Amino acid sequence: MTGHGLRPATAVLTVAAVRRAEAAAMAELPEGALMQRAATALAVVAGSMLREICGRVTGSRVVLLVGAGDNGGDALYAGARLAARGARVDALLVADRHHVGGADALRRNGGRVQVVALGDLVAAELVARADLVVDGILGIGGRGALREPAAWLAAVARETDVAVLAVDLPSGVDADTGAVADADAVVHADRTVAFGCLKAGLLLGDGALRTGELAVVDIGLSFDDVATSELVVRIDDDSAAPLLAGPGARDDKYTRGVVGVSAGSEAYPGAAVLATAGARHGLAGYVRYAGHAHEQVVAHWPDVVARPGRVADAGRTQCWVVGSGRGLDEDARGAVLDAAALDVPLLLDADALTLMADDADVRAAVVARSGVTVLTPHAGEFARLAGVPVGEDRVAAVRSLAADLGAVVLLKGSATVVAAPDGHAYVAASAPPELATAGSGDVLAGLLGSLLAHHEAHAPLDPARAALLAAVAAHVHGAAGAVAADDGRTVTALDVAAALPAAVARVRRSSPE
Ligand SMILES: NC(=O)C1=CN([C@@H]2O[C@H](COP(=O)(O)OP(=O)(O)OC[C@H]3O[C@@H](n4cnc5c(N)ncnc54)[C@H](O)[C@@H]3O)[C@@H](O)[C@H]2O)[C@@H](O)CC1
Ligand SMILES: [K+]
Missing domain, CATH: 3.40.50.10260 (YjeF N-terminal domain)
Incomplete structure (x- = not known):
């Protein structure tokens, strides 16, 4: 490039x-x-x-x-x-x-x-x-x-x-x-x-x-x-805006993309609610949920099609998001392996990253994928995956892990760094500190999965484009944090999710004609 x-x-x-x-x-x-x-x-x-x-x-x-x-x-x-x-x-x-x-x-x-x-x-x-x-x-x-x-x-x-x-x-x-x-x-x-x-x-x-x-x-x-x-x-508003365009007159809910979320568990139903909250506003036309917190998800978001079954049986999607609060048991491992076996883009977060770091078979299954894989670690998860701490040169560290795993890596932090395996790298650096709140990463995972599904539905993604979309999602997530924190308000992850429509609108308004 x-x-x-x-x-x-x-x-x-x-x-x-x-x-x-x-x-x-x-x-x-x-x-x-x-x-x-x-x-x-x-x-x-x-x-x-x-x-x-x-x-x-x-x-x-x-x-x-x-x-x-x-x-x-x-x-x-x-x-x-x-x-x-x-x-x-x-x-x-x-x-x-x-x-x-x-x-x-x-x-x-x-x-x-x-x-x-x-x-x-x-x-x-x-x-x-x-x-x-x-x-x-x-x-x-x-x-x-x-x-x-x-x-x-x-x-x-x-x-x-x-x-x-x-x-x-x-x-x-x-x-x-x-x-x-x-x-x-x-x-x-x-x-x-x-x-x-x-x-x-x-x-x-x-x-x-x-x-x-x-x-x-x-x-x-x-x-x-x-x-x-x-x-x-x-990534700034001007560069993000073209990737956040609204649906066309001929679109239906399927052509806008279907995103699947397998997050949360009986112990952590909140992660399911937050990840689907993000997915609802990432431009996909249809959000599926497969996992143990299906009742809580539907209670919060009646528009999400939530079922208790396996990822493999949940129906066609253009991207799966697996991980947040999903747990580390055999059932969670099965969800990661099921999703890894599909050829659509896959986003792994939180518990799925821990499984990948701890279980050589899971890691091998993810590395062997033909579809685009996106990993969204924070610094601790990054160190577990890479075997070494992030270190001072965040860009070099993220590029290196992306190349090693053949996956897009998004490293969360006060500035978010993203790299594709071929070295394309992005930074989203406008998030307010209020985003450092429990569950905010779950919202980001859902949002990004939804954006990946939306774009995959229009043209198959390559890793460099998925990396760009990951940075755009981090930028929108940061904008939502700023909207939520406006006027000195305190911010929870659910507030960040609730601010996503206004954040998308703000970024779209800056679209250069
Ligand atoms: N090259 C260009 O075309 C332009 C350069 N510009 C300016 O030039 C800057 C770069 O200039 P230079 O290459 O002269 O570098 P610097 O102005 O950063 O000065 C570097 C010099 O400072 C000394 N030094 C380095 N580390 C030190 C330390 N820790 N403590 C004390 N002294 C130290 C060394 O002698 C070194 O040669 C840019 O940052 C920018 O401000 C602008 O004028 C725009 C045009
Ligand atoms: K200076």
């Missing part, structure tokens, strides 16, 4: 791919043009933050933390623009070299430039009293934790609660993974302006907690030559 059709806000590139895309753009442009685009965009965001904080740019106090590389260059040129608009700009140089052209531009516009040593109280005072601190210490060239005196000034900014705008990414965050080598030596940004595209470190791991509000600006990078292995596609 190439990056055709990607936008800066949806393209998550590795540092290596960013470097190549930048080199290609620079070859076509006059010297320094990319940095000027970046600095212009940065100055615009800084200006609007200053207007929010002080009401105006003129007379505001801006401090630039400037490292050795081009990230510092961006900050210096942006600082020059703010100084030209009347801001009082101080650049604090924290490395043994700096971008000379940027520093000259700042001085020409009335800004001040000084070298800082560890313990320099004048510098600390400048940071503490600033209206805005611009973090230009490290960008995509950063490795490991911040060194001194940068780590100390970042700590001063944190402790004094001054507003911080990060250039490209918060310094001290690993651009490719979001790993933070030292939690005491990293910038906490209120906003981050990313140039040209996203980096995984802005969305995943500890990095996501340091990024603040994220803006991605177009500096003219092309994604046409980015390899699948270097790309993660971020």
Whole structure:
């Protein structure tokens, strides 16, 4: 795959791919043009933050933390623009070299430039009293934790609660993974302006907690030559909307897709109610249920056709969802094996993943499937399946397990990462923390199974498309969490399910004409 059709806000590139895309753009442009685009965009965001904080740019106090590389260059040129608009700009140089052209531009516009040593109280005072601190210490060239005196000034900014705008990414965050080598030596940004595209470190791991509000600006990078292995596609409303189109005038309940759910048990009937709740709103026209909680399912959702029998006897579907609360007994094992033997897409969640991890025959049956398989582990289930913890590089871990098992893997978390066996990878990163509530995963499993059934009914799915749909389901699930939590409301899994129609409608409204 190439990056055709990607936008800066949806393209998550590795540092290596960013470097190549930048080199290609620079070859076509006059010297320094990319940095000027970046600095212009940065100055615009800084200006609007200053207007929010002080009401105006003129007379505001801006401090630039400037490292050795081009990230510092961006900050210096942006600082020059703010100084030209009347801001009082101080650049604090924290490395043994700096971008000379940027520093000259700042001085020409009335800004001040000084070298800082560890313990320099004048510098600390400048940071503490600033209206805005611009973090230009490290960008995509950063490795490991911040060194001194940068780590100390970042700590001063944190402790004094001054507003911080990060250039490209918060310094001290690993651009490719979001790993933070030292939690005491990293910038906490209120906003981050990313140039040209996203980096995984802005969305995943500890990095996501340091990024603040994220803006991605177009500096003219092309994604046409980015390899699948270097790309993660971020799902947003615009990219999800085309996959959530409503039924056509000629559709009936069968052409819209039939999804089967085998979840819950006598001990855990709630999982059945929640998984079918999700399935009812994932665009399939018909939801079947096969399992021990059939009475509770019908009592909640009269539109679901619920029976106590086996998956194998439940009738034709275009996707089965097996697992949530289903149990680990022989009967549950039979449900997984029955579903694995069918050639339609299969989603395995929760208990089904534990069975797969613990029972070599179940694992072999799933791996041998010809149809598309989607696994939806949380981190603990992922570790059981993979035999090792997720680790710091979530994207690499998910790609690796997907390739090993020949299945689409969706790893749940505050950002959800999805990969297909061929390496196509997606991230859904807009879920509110309220989604971390019991049963919310059951709703996601049902929703995704329903979406898979709906699309399978129109054209047979391949793993890459199933991975895309998995990320779209995670995005809609996150949107439903946000709808449910609106106005500060508390949220249960059933509230997330109840918010799905409004969430789908919200995403559909953004559909680009
Ligand atoms: N290359 C381009 O075309 C563009 C780059 N831009 C900016 O340039 C940035 C990348 O610039 P660079 O490649 O110069 O890299 P950085 O600005 O991230 O600086 C890296 C340098 O910092 C030092 N360093 C690395 N880790 C350190 C640590 N832990 N503590 C202290 N010093 C450390 C090293 O000397 C390294 O060379 C991007 O993030 C972006 O902000 C933008 O201007 C847009 C255009
Ligand atoms: K930075």
